[in-house]
Amino acid sequence: MLYRIAEPDDWHQTQQTGFFASADLAAEGFIHSSEQHQILETARRYYAGRADLVLLEWDEDALAGARVRVEREWVPSRQQHFAHVFGPVPLTAVRRSWPLAATEDGAFRLPHELEAPTK
Template identity: 75%
Template sequence: MLYRIAEPNDWQHARQTGFFASADLAAEGFIHASEAHQVLETARRYYAGRVDLVLLEWDEAALATAGVRVAREWVENRQQHFAHVFGPVPLAAVRRSWPFGADAVGDFAMPAGISAPA
């Protein structure tokens, strides 16, 4: 599974249109996604203090079936490979979604049922 920390407006738009897309797809040609073990660090780095986000779980096999290419590419400043999704994500590939945000002290936690090292 792949994970995307999403802006509420992007998720709302996806539910209306049937496809998730975000500003990074238009600007960079792909949607940034994470493996479970990368989500919390991504949240800390790029979404500090946010309480209004949505965490989406995407089925990589469903993306492939829909013809959406996923490539793991090296991200130098993180020293890791990250999944880049080259196209809008059909809602059929979204397995689960959760409200996602920092708690009162600014920490993020993975939803129950997803294990990821801190």
């Protein structure tokens, strides 16, 4: 699965049109997305203090089935590969969504369903 921290307007538009597209697709030719282990650092770096975000979970197999190309590309500033999605994401590829809001101390937490089980 891939994950996208989405602006509420982009998510609302997705529900109206059936496809997720964001400003980065128009500006850069791809949609930035993350692996699960990259979500919290991305939120901390780029969305500090935001309380209105939506976390989307995308099924990579569904993207491939819809012929939406995904490439993992090296991002030097993060020293990691990130999944870049080269086209609008069909709503049928969105498996789950959650509200994503910073806590009072400004930190983000993964939705309960994505947290690692405790031993």
